[in-house]
Amino acid sequence: MTASCKVSICVPTCNRPELIVECLDSCLAQTHTNLEILIGDDSSDRRTQQLIESRYAHHARIRYVRNEPPLGQARNVARLFARASGDKIALMHDDDYFTDDGIANLLKPWQDHPQLEVVFADQYEVDAQGHVDAANSDELNAAFHRTSLAQGLQKQPGRTGLVQMFPNNGWIANADLVKRVGYRDDVGTCCDYVFGAELCLAASQVYYLHRYVSYYRKSDVSISRSTRGSTCAASLTAFQFVSRLTLDASLEPARRQAMRRLAPIVVSLHAKNASPLAALRVALRHPYAYAYGFDARFYYHLSLIARALIAMTWRRLPPSAARFP
Template identity: 55%
Template sequence: MTITTRVSICLPTYNRPDLLIRCIESCLAQTHSNIEIVIGDDSPDTHTGHLIARRFAHDARIVYRRNVPALGQARNVASLFERASGDKILLIHDDDFLLDTAIERLLAQWALHPGIEAAFGKQYEADASGRIDQAASGRMNRAYHRTAAAAGLQRLAGRTGIVQMFPNNGWLANAALVKRIGYGAGDNEQFAVCCDFVFGVRLCLAARDVCYVDEYVSCYRKTAQSVSQATRLTPGASSLAAWRFLEALTLPPELEPARRLALHRLVPIVVSLLARNRQARAGLNLALTHLYAYRFGLSVRLYYHLLMIWKSAWLARQSAPAQRFENDEQGVNVTRTRVP
């Protein structure tokens, strides 16, 4: 199976040619060689395409397409899934990269557990230069429940996606399932910023069985340009969108504990975001209705966030008179412009 199974590596990119080359090289270095690398380029110019042509012109495994006009992340990935011709699909983003044995290790799980539809492993965390941070990697995987105790078939496949155990990339799944689920936020644009998470949840909810391999298979690079980093303190933060998605999700009773566990991690982050963005009342309501996320008042973090909420409300009150004055002044100016 390791030899005959064709794997489509789907690789979306946007204006990061140097990082993309490192990612492509990690794909070409796979010990499982029966692959295609399907690239969707949203870059505003042809530099990335020319660089790929110079470096990899004679490698038939690379299938490159520049999107004109650009599709955006969700539609770009969706188009890659549609173009993929392999039996299995793996997603990797252009600033991340695979370990050489990633596909071989993941693909081996189908021989051990023939009924599975998806497999994934641990991720390294690296800085912008690609230097791996071992301590941060350990913390990240523990936070997402990727531990030795969790290895093997997951008892509830849907739980794997809900608690974000399923990673944003570096996973391997049956192409038929991936194509059926599709990618993106559907008609709800507020979830677009967390489309990796939305896809992971939907895929795991639909999968018959999911397997976790307690080995590192990919590397997640933290850069200032990533969506999660660029928006993390704004009203458009991915964590806020993920919380809204989880709140709205219809789940069977056996998965409600998974939702609660996921919200336990997300709620304090969202309360902090709401306070930072002067949405004090929303932040207070969320904190008080999800006190379990603060150990029912035993967490110091709760009182710090209440202080943030108080400061947010105070700043809002202070800015209100100034805003009214500014609006009045604008009204006067508009009136004056109408006088001949």
Template identity: 60%
Template sequence: MTTGIKVSICLPTYQRPELIAQCLDSCLSQTHTNIEVLIGDDSKDDRTRALIASQYAADPRVRYFRNTPSLGQARNVDSLFTHATGDKILLIHDDDFLAENAVERMLSAWRAHPQVQVAFGDQYVTDSRGTVLPAASAHLNRAYHRTRDVAGLQQQPGRTGLVQMFPNNGWMGDADLVKRIGYREQNGVACDYVFGTEICLAAKGVYYLNEYVSYNRRTEVSITTSTRTSTSASTLVAYNFLMALTLPPQLEPARRIALRRMVPIVVSIHARNHAPLESLKIALSHLSAYNYGFSRRLYFHLLIMAKALLTQRKSAF
């Protein structure tokens, strides 16, 4: 039985009172009722605080924390982990929301396999209004290796994090493990990927539920979107982390799978930020990411590098 298991739902938020209500309502309407919802508010204004005070203050399951000054993404999340009093921790961001049976369904992994320490499921993709996009949802989960044939207890838990099968939110984990791994500020906007990789590497058991348990909303305003072409882009930080990571031999194939996704993005970022030689070095070091020269993307990136070199030479005269 899992009814006695308390789940702490951690909900970091920043300047999105128009979205957090749907997220919070999805948490409070869970079919598994032994929950607490911890809100970490990094907002610059009082709109979110006022919303929580007017609509949710009477619910004893809601615990609200106003961060003054703002903590930033990683420290905000980690602070919520610290405040959590549940047996399990679930993370959901303010612009996303949960299926009404998400907690119950993920807890079923522990009933079937007591050695499980982390569980997650599929994610719906929605538009900015929260309307599900079926084709985009199917594509997202396929792209991140979430398919029916690999459902259940993962044979290589560490691989799950490396190849980004593990989602950035909507997952559940043993509270003690989640708190031990934590979010770290030095990982910047890649803190989600680093955390997901490290918790899967550390977990004794990782379970993938081939059912939709959360909704991932597409919005124009996000940290990842606003930094994706800069040298602080999450993919670049994740690439540097992955390259420095010491792995056992059996997980090297998973590293190569992850690099196939990351390398073309990293190459493009360097070329567009006036580092064409670094861009070329990375591309030539990871030709498998370009299907060993049979990808048109490689030649497009070589063109970008050439233009960047010409621009550098012109500016030097």
């Protein structure tokens, strides 16, 4: 059954022709060959288009579209999902890439679980040059609850998305589910996390495969890194998204687990961006995120809040009061 399954690999790209070649070559090298590779190009110039035309002109499985005007990350991905004609959809960002048997391995669980809707697996972490860091790869996956003990059908599919177990790539899902969930353009750089959470919350069966199927490139040039530390940071949007979700009571522990990770980050972001009162409110509403005061991070964040409050008060003083005698 899986051999006849058509897979649509969606590749959004923007101004990275030097990296997309490795991504596309990995797609073409898949041992599962019944696939199409859809490219949505948001680049500001024609370098990527020229590369595709010169290098991949004779590859019928590659279907390239240049977005004019550019759509932005989320709308680009959403357009790719809409274009997909496969039974299943996979997403691969232009700076990341698959192992040769990545798609084949992601399809295997459907043989034993034909009602599956979503499968995801492990990611290698590689540096900007593509060198694998084995130790960091193990730590990366373990940090997001991807371990041998977790392999198999997930008892609570929704929990998988909430606690960030679901990766940004290295997954495959039924096309009808992916298209129904969609890719939101109102959550900024948090769109990958929000999509993963909503996909898992909507799915009835989600499977985790403890096997490396993709490579995640860690570099200094990315949207998430460019906004890190600002009020546009993905962590802040993720915190707001999780806070507002309407969940079944059985998923409240998963929400709490997600908040344990997110709340301290948000406290720090608010304190460092001149919003000390907002930082204090988050810290006091989520004391469990700081082990109820037994975490040194709590006192460090209190010091950040205090400094921000002093700075805010100082700025509000009239010039005459702010001068030293």
